[in-house]
Amino acid sequence: MNRIKVLLENLRRGVVTEQYPFKPIRVPERLRGKPVIDPDKCAGCGACVNACPPNALTMRDDKHSSMRFIVLFIGRCIYCGKCEEACPFGAIRLTREFELAAENREDLYQVVGLRLYHCPLCGEPFTTVRLIKRVVEALPEEQRAAATLCPRCRESVTAHYRSYARR
Amino acid sequence: MKLYRRSLWVFHLNSGSCNGCDIEILNALAPRQDAERLGVKLVGSPRHADAILFTGPVTREALPSVVRAIQAVPEPKIVLAVGACACGGGIWHDSYCVLGGIQGLYRVLKSMGVAPPKTIYVPGCPPKPEAIIHGIMLARGLAGQRQARSEYFEEQGPAVKAEEDLHRLFHKCFPGRLPPKTARVEWGVTRY
Amino acid sequence: MRSSGINQVRPRNKYELMIDLRRFGEPRLRGKYLFLSRIKSGRLRDLVDYLHWRLGGYYSTSIGVDERPLDGYFHVYHVFVLEEYGVYVLVDLIADPGHPVVESITPVVPAANWAEREIMDFIGVKFRGHPEPHRLILPDDWPENVYPLRKDYPYDDKLPTSDKIAKLVRESSPATWEPEAHGDHTVIPVGPYHPALHEPEYFELFVEGEKIVDARYKGFMVHRGIEKIAESRLSYNQVSFIAERICGICGFTHSTAYCQAVEEAAGIDVPERAEYIRSILLEIERIHSHFLWMGVAFHLLGYDTGFMIMWRLRESIMDLAEELTGSRKMYGANIVGGIRDKWDIRDDKAALIKRMLDEIREEYLKYIPKIISLEEIKKRTRGVGVLSRSDARKYSVLGPHARASGIKTDVRKYRPYAAYKYVNVEIPVLDDGDIYARMIVRHEEILASIDLIHRLLDNIPKTPLHADTSYIPERRHGIGCTEAPRGEDLHFVITGRDNKLYRWRPRAPTYNNLLSVPAMLREEYLADAPIIIASIDPCFSCTDHVVVVDLRSGRRRPLRTRGVVGGR
Numbered sequence: 001m002n003r004i005k006v007l008l009e010n011l012r013r014g015v016v017t018e019q020y021p022f023k024p025i026r027v028p029e030r031l032r033g034k035p036v037i038d039p040d041k042c043a044g045c046g047a048c049v050n051a052c053p054p055n056a057l058t059m060r061d062d063k064h065s066s067m068r069f070i071v072l073f074i075g076r077c078i079y080c081g082k083c084e085e086a087c088p089f090g091a092i093r094l095t096r097e098f099e100l101a102a103e104n105r106e107d108l109y110q111v112v113g114l115r116l117y118h119c120p121l122c123g124e125p126f127t128t129v130r131l132i133k134r135v136v137e138a139l140p141e142e143q144r145a146a147a148t149l150c151p152r153c154r155e156s157v158t159a160h161y162r163s164y165a166r167r
Numbered sequence: 168m169k170l171y172r173r174s175l176w177v178f179h180l181n182s183g184s185c186n187g188c189d190i191e192i193l194n195a196l197a198p199r200q201d202a203e204r205l206g207v208k209l210v211g212s213p214r215h216a217d218a219i220l221f222t223g224p225v226t227r228e229a230l231p232s233v234v235r236a237i238q239a240v241p242e243p244k245i246v247l248a249v250g251a252c253a254c255g256g257g258i259w260h261d262s263y264c265v266l267g268g269i270q271g272l273y274r275v276l277k278s279m280g281v282a283p284p285k286t287i288y289v290p291g292c293p294p295k296p297e298a299i300i301h302g303i304m305l306a307r308g309l310a311g312q313r314q315a316r317s318e319y320f321e322e323q324g325p326a327v328k329a330e331e332d333l334h335r336l337f338h339k340c341f342p343g344r345l346p347p348k349t350a351r352v353e354w355g356v357t358r359y
Numbered sequence: 360m361r362s363s364g365i366n367q368v369r370p371r372n373k374y375e376l377m378i379d380l381r382r383f384g385e386p387r388l389r390g391k392y393l394f395l396s397r398i399k400s401g402r403l404r405d406l407v408d409y410l411h412w413r414l415g416g417y418y419s420t421s422i423g424v425d426e427r428p429l430d431g432y433f434h435v436y437h438v439f440v441l442e443e444y445g446v447y448v449l450v451d452l453i454a455d456p457g458h459p460v461v462e463s464i465t466p467v468v469p470a471a472n473w474a475e476r477e478i479m480d481f482i483g484v485k486f487r488g489h490p491e492p493h494r495l496i497l498p499d500d501w502p503e504n505v506y507p508l509r510k511d512y513p514y515d516d517k518l519p520t521s522d523k524i525a526k527l528v529r530e531s532s533p534a535t536w537e538p539e540a541h542g543d544h545t546v547i548p549v550g551p552y553h554p555a556l557h558e559p560e561y562f563e564l565f566v567e568g569e570k571i572v573d574a575r576y577k578g579f580m581v582h583r584g585i586e587k588i589a590e591s592r593l594s595y596n597q598v599s600f601i602a603e604r605i606c607g608i609c610g611f612t613h614s615t616a617y618c619q620a621v622e623e624a625a626g627i628d629v630p631e632r633a634e635y636i637r638s639i640l641l642e643i644e645r646i647h648s649h650f651l652w653m654g655v656a657f658h659l660l661g662y663d664t665g666f667m668i669m670w671r672l673r674e675s676i677m678d679l680a681e682e683l684t685g686s687r688k689m690y691g692a693n694i695v696g697g698i699r700d701k702w703d704i705r706d707d708k709a710a711l712i713k714r715m716l717d718e719i720r721e722e723y724l725k726y727i728p729k730i731i732s733l734e735e736i737k738k739r740t741r742g743v744g745v746l747s748r749s750d751a752r753k754y755s756v757l758g759p760h761a762r763a764s765g766i767k768t769d770v771r772k773y774r775p776y777a778a779y780k781y782v783n784v785e786i787p788v789l790d791d792g793d794i795y796a797r798m799i800v801r802h803e804e805i806l807a808s809i810d811l812i813h814r815l816l817d818n819i820p821k822t823p824l825h826a827d828t829s830y831i832p833e834r835r836h837g838i839g840c841t842e843a844p845r846g847e848d849l850h851f852v853i854t855g856r857d858n859k860l861y862r863w864r865p866r867a868p869t870y871n872n873l874l875s876v877p878a879m880l881r882e883e884y885l886a887d888a889p890i891i892i893a894s895i896d897p898c899f900s901c902t903d904h905v906v907v908v909d910l911r912s913g914r915r916r917p918l919r920t921r922g923v924v925g926g927r
Contacts, residue, residue: 016198016199017198017199017200017201017204018199018200020200020297020300021205021300021301021304021309021310025297039319053258054251054255054256054257054258054259054260055260055261056255067320067321073255074290074314075251075254075255075288075290076251076254076255076256076257076258076260076290077251077290077292078251078257078258078292079291079292097313098291098294098295098297098298099297099298099301099313100289100290100291100294100298100313100314101287101288101289101298101301101302101305101312101313101314102287102288102312102314103286103287103288103305103312105254105270105286105288106316107312107314107315107316108254108288108290108314108316109316109317110316110317110318111316111317111318111319112319113318113319113320113321114321114326115321115323115326115327115330117330117333118330120333120334120337120338121337121344121345121346121347122346122347123346129326129329129330129333130321130326132333133329133333136333136336144336145336145337145339145340145341148333148334148336148337149337152347153346153347155347156347157341157344
């Protein structure tokens with residue numbers, strides 16, 4: 001008797017299959033899908049690279065061409081959203097795209113290349129031009145010149161000035 | 168891919184995954200996302216299969232059984248690497264007992280003289296069952312790929328000019344400075 | 360108290376317990392942790408017998424730590440849970456690096472079998488008196504004196520696989536193990552490297568005709584080196600993501616237990632709203648896991664319609680989880696100190712949860728009471744796979760498995776954590792110990808969980824979502840326990856420098872439960888083996904390829920079943 005009741009319940013329910021490949025499905029607004037870097041906002045600071053648990057975001061500096069490459073490989077991404085939280089400029093965001101299948105592994109990469117900035121004193125490339133420009137524009141007038149240096153040179157220059165000011 | 172226009176018999180191979188992707192694969196065969204209406208059937212032996220649904224970063228201990236299972240599938244075959252662990256090694260891609268996903272497995276196959284089969288990558292952690300169905304449709308040639316490699320390189324001209332402006336600003340405020348002579352400090356990782 | 364002798368009066372609280380334990384070593388009480396170091400020689404087994412069998416506590420796990428950079432020794436911690444006194448007793452043994460041997464406690468507490476073998480594999484400390492000191496987790500071809508969890512072994516040193524591959528190319532036959540003798544008969548097991556094998560673990564059953572005589576288990580093919588990665592390259596907040604991916608079904612429980620362990624070690628106070636949200640997500644995970652188990656159990660009993668029905672009902676829970684957290688599984692909500700900002704549950708989401716839960720409950724009650732009272736299901740599960748209460752105590756089983764054998768244990772009620780401190784939790788306990796009892800226990804837990812979520816949603820307070828965690832002190836021990844759908848999940852943490860861990864040991868509940876399977880399998884029919892193994896809920900479906908070895912004829916035949924098992 002119970003078996004018949006279960007059968008009748010199933011018949012009453014009808015067809016439950018969704019029509020997926022032939023019609024789109026509804027995705028919730030909080031869905032964590034593919035991350036996308038906005039190349040105009042990215043400054044190459046590397047905060048996202050530091051925050052990414054599976055190292056899907058990697059950073060490589062190439063001295064010969066003076067470029068810094070931020071590489072996002074969505075094949076290894078775990079869609080946690082830590083990069084979105086860490087980015088100070090809002091350049092990387094998680095979209096709602098989930099259809100990510102690809103035939104070539106190369107199609108799963110996004111590369112952003114930014115020019116490296118060299119220190120005026122010692123010539124070492126230590127960050128990108130965009131980041132230094134944004135930092136310098138955000139500082140007050142009298143601190144701008146010292147902010148264009150790499151950390152080692154900046155230490156030596158401003159230490160001299162601090163001891164000078166104490167006298 | 169015209170060979171698979173009608174049906175695709177798949178064999179599920181787990182090389183050490185956490186079971187998240189495996190449950191999403193079984194979900195794709197449950198009533199709501201029913202993959203069986205698209206001709207997909209789960210078979211119990213690799214000899215009967217057309218495609219392999221591969222999950223898991225390849226662990227050292229599971230390696231031999233995985234190699235044998237892949238070699239047992241008859242040609243022509245296609246491998247679907249499902250999940251972040253299979254596509255790129257996942258969150259443990261550099262651990263001491265993990266080969267690093269399907270790329271590591273193909274390196275092993277090449278050293279044995281076997282050519283790696285055609286592969287379709289389905290990223291996600293875990294990928295939604297609909298994403299797996301999209302991957303299967305791609306394998307059958309009925310759907311289009313939506314991802315493409317995207318590259319952006321900053322224009323050299325404006326960037327070089329901005330760099331020179333900043334250098335000029337520095338030399339205007341601190342004329343005649345020389346670089347310091349102290350040794351470089353290397354910042355390293357804490358190791359016990 | 361009477362004077363010294365075996366019949367002493369029981370201590371009444373943890374302070375008297377500490378004084379009582381002075382006869383074994385040096386106790387030190389810090390909050391909920393009672394450390395016992397410098398055990399007097401020869402008294403270790405008496406101590407363990409006293410704690411596990413006579414005082415009413417139970418053995419939980421053992422952890423090996425390489426503390427040579429800190430104080431020059433290897434440490435082995437045995438963790439005992441004494442719920443009556445509200446303490447964790449950590450028995451701290453020291454091993455000298457030159458001659459690392461300590462005494463084994465497995466003869467007294469058989470539940471310590473695997474934990475000690477794991478320490479032998481990873482740290483290299485030998486246990487004197489262990490009945491089966493074989494390799495447990497590392498692969499068979501791992502070199503002899505290389506111990507991965509020692510601090511001088513780098514986490515990304517991958518050993519070459521050329522020997523393994525050479526062996527594969529040379530050999531053509533599937534059997535790779537030597538034939539073993541079992542009594543008068545020769546047994547040839549089919550090795551783990553079989554072409555037809557597509558799951559990475561297996562059981563070996565020794566049969567005579569149709570009755571099972573003994574069973575052996577070999578597994579751990581899912582070893583991925585999680586503990587080593589977490590110590591080497593991840594910060595505190597990143598480890599909660601790798602903890603979630605230990606298991607694809609009970610991931611959020613592992614992440615919560617890890618965060619609780621660090622919060623205990625550092626003394627961080629989690630705000631109440633975060634505790635409520637954690638509990639709500641934990642209960643949603645419990646419901647989804649029990650639905651999954653029921654579907655799989657019906658499939659193994661031969662009732663595929665039940666499998667499809669339960670997995671269709673499960674879709675509603677996954678939808679609910681997706682609305683709340685953005686992903687069907689792997690919620691990613693936990694950080695040390697609370698919940699991340701985007702995972703908040705505001706009033707509109709609360710109303711949605713209540714509505715969807717009512718629909719789920721209505722659908723569920725239309726089907727399950729009818730299915731459970733079907734004659735076929737009752738006949739196949741009543742009286743089958745019985746685990747007696749004394750056996751359950753011997754192997755320290757946990758969760759619904761223990762509750763179905765008459766042991767009243769539940770972390771939510773007796774050691775409350777998160778928001779369970781503020782609500783009352785009912786736990787079903789049955790005495791039969793067979794598969795039917797386990798099914799009923801899980802059925803009642805589903806209904807209790809739905810009710811619990813309603814009550815939690817009514818009382819959510821308005822506080823911030825996470826606490827300030829800028830300073831986490833070094834060298835503190837912490838234990839975080841949660842009630843996973845399968846039992847008690849224990850995480851042990853020692854904090855370190857530079858925003859990183861020093862040692863992390865997650866112990867999943869299936870680790871203890873699997874040891875009881877041979878005891879349940881003896882004297883049962885072969886056809887019942889898959890459902891018996893699945894009734895402990897080994898993290899997914901029944902364990903996979905079961906090899907049947909017929910003792911009388913010496914032939915072996917494979918028993919094909921589907922499914923994969925999760926590991927650590």
